[in-house]
Amino acid sequence: MVHVQHLFKQYKNTEQPSVDDLSFSFEKGTIVGLLGPNGAGKTTTISILCGLIRAYGGDVNVLGMNLKSNTEELKYKIGVVPQQIALYPELSCKENLIYYGKLYSLSGKVLTEKIHTLLQQFGLLEHADKQIKHFSGGMKRRANIIASLLNDPMLLILDEPTAGVDVQSRSMILSFLRSYNEQGHSIIYTSHLLDEAEALCHEVLIIDKGKKIIQGTPNAIIKENDTPNLEALFLKLTGNNVRD
């Protein structure tokens, strides 16, 4: 499903690489938690996987295709939920979704029905005509996810999708991710909420300073390292020092 080998990326005017010889892989239908402290290289890795930025070295294969030579084709099969609310605040939720849907070459009844279904699924149907700027934090997050689902992606990549949302919205998002995964879709997910990751993910990959620290199922790696939970394991592997 996703095979990453010796991935390397260093931003200009920086001393340390953001991603340094990172290799990992996982199979179709998996929910993978990409975890790490601030500045570990999670967002850079995600940005490379979805073709947003280019790596300086390494090889990435997604859904059986090489990323370098099939970037545009792969974009059709990948959905990315950015950390920011990547929607137009002045447009209504529906206007945003229609716009992004049309950019994915959807139109007419197909698009209308898809938007209707997703809005209903995320509890935003009655707010469809409200401008995004008038949404609460949780509503914005949910709308942000909907916009990334319009192309029905095989691989959904989410960058901290539950950051700053209330308990109800978080529960709704997590239950959606589970059901989406049950339909056969793969998910890569980053978060600082380790209990959430432990409960949701089939596999976790902890990275720090651009390097892989550990990968495996949450239960297995917790047991292997003799820690009570994922958070304790995380602190054990990445240290207690506060990161910028």
Next chain:
Amino acid sequence: MQRIIATYIKEWHLMRRDLGGLALLFLMPIILIIIMALVQDAPFKDYKVHTFDAIFVNEDGGKVAASIRQGLLESKQFQLIETYNQTPIDFLTTQKLIQKGSYQFAIVVPNGISAEVVNSANVIANEMGRQMGLTASLPHRESREGMSVQLMFDPVCKPAFRLAITNVVEKFITKIQSDIVLERIAKLSQRTDTDTGTFDIQKQLQSVGVKEISSHEKKLMVSKMNSVQHTVPAWAIFGMFFMIIIISDSIISERLGGSWTRLKLIPGAFSDILIGKMLFYVLLGIIQFYLMLLVGIFMMPWFGLPSMQLGHSPFLLCIMVTCLSCCATTFGILVGSLFKTSNQALPVAAISVVILSAVGGVWVPVEVLPDSLRAVSLISPMRWGLQGINNLLLRECSWNDIVKPCAVLLSGTMFTLFLSWVIEKKRMDQ
């Protein structure tokens, strides 16, 4: 095509909800055009329609001073101030009043001017009489150096105003001098009993005048030399380039807000999105320009200004305006690509518009700029836009005369678009 239309509609929704942006695009240029047309109306009018308060100091007391005074009053251009605190105004008081800015200028006729002019006229008359074989001569002496009617200006007076007033006064003095010469010749001829009959020398001297005519075969141009005709297109172009602020802010907001990222993640859509965005702003620029022309046609007369007259080539004008709008749009895209935040981009956008307009002939004609600035003006799209539009509206030119401005503007469009692409690519490769 669906993506282009979708982007166009999205931009429309965003724009119609941005009241500040709409005001910047439409209301501000309308106000600017009206004010600039009113401000620049005065220099376009003949000085004959203005009346100036002028201090008149008569130290001469002779015929010349009286003639100058009479001429100035008859011209109805000058309201002469000859007394101050109910006493005749003198040179020192005049200096104080002008220095204080109470009056803009003074005409001082020094003592001895009349005697000098009469002496000069006698010398001329004697010489002409000698060449005609007359034996009589009028009394004369050696000419005195440095005799002149003096003009004193308020230091804040602009050179153009000084020149205009100097020309008007010189014209009066020349007329008075010629009158006196003619009078002296007549006096000399009476002495020698030469019969001049009914010959009118004054009339003969005025038989050849100066008249402005049209350089265009359709004789349309002279009637169009007014402030509206010059101001409206120039400031409409200036207003169009303020679109740069809106476009760059839109791009930066999309980038910072994350929408730009999402747009980049949609396969093959980026060029369509860019075309849709450009199409919207190019059309907006065209609408804005034509709205300004409508202001020139219909609103200017409300302010006592002449109505704007359009040229005979509406189609060519449309092509010219489209090229100009393309250039303004891609310049906005370049500014939006170049800067990371609106705080960086907006001052640069605003100041660059002012600079490009200053060197582009919007404020003053390019022809009066120093050589170095004239060279710089070649990179100003406003210069080429104004040149093309003036060719159509004022010079009544044809397609051949707008090909070069259009080509330069489209080259600028391609160049700025290419630079934006390079910057975005560099950002992706970082």
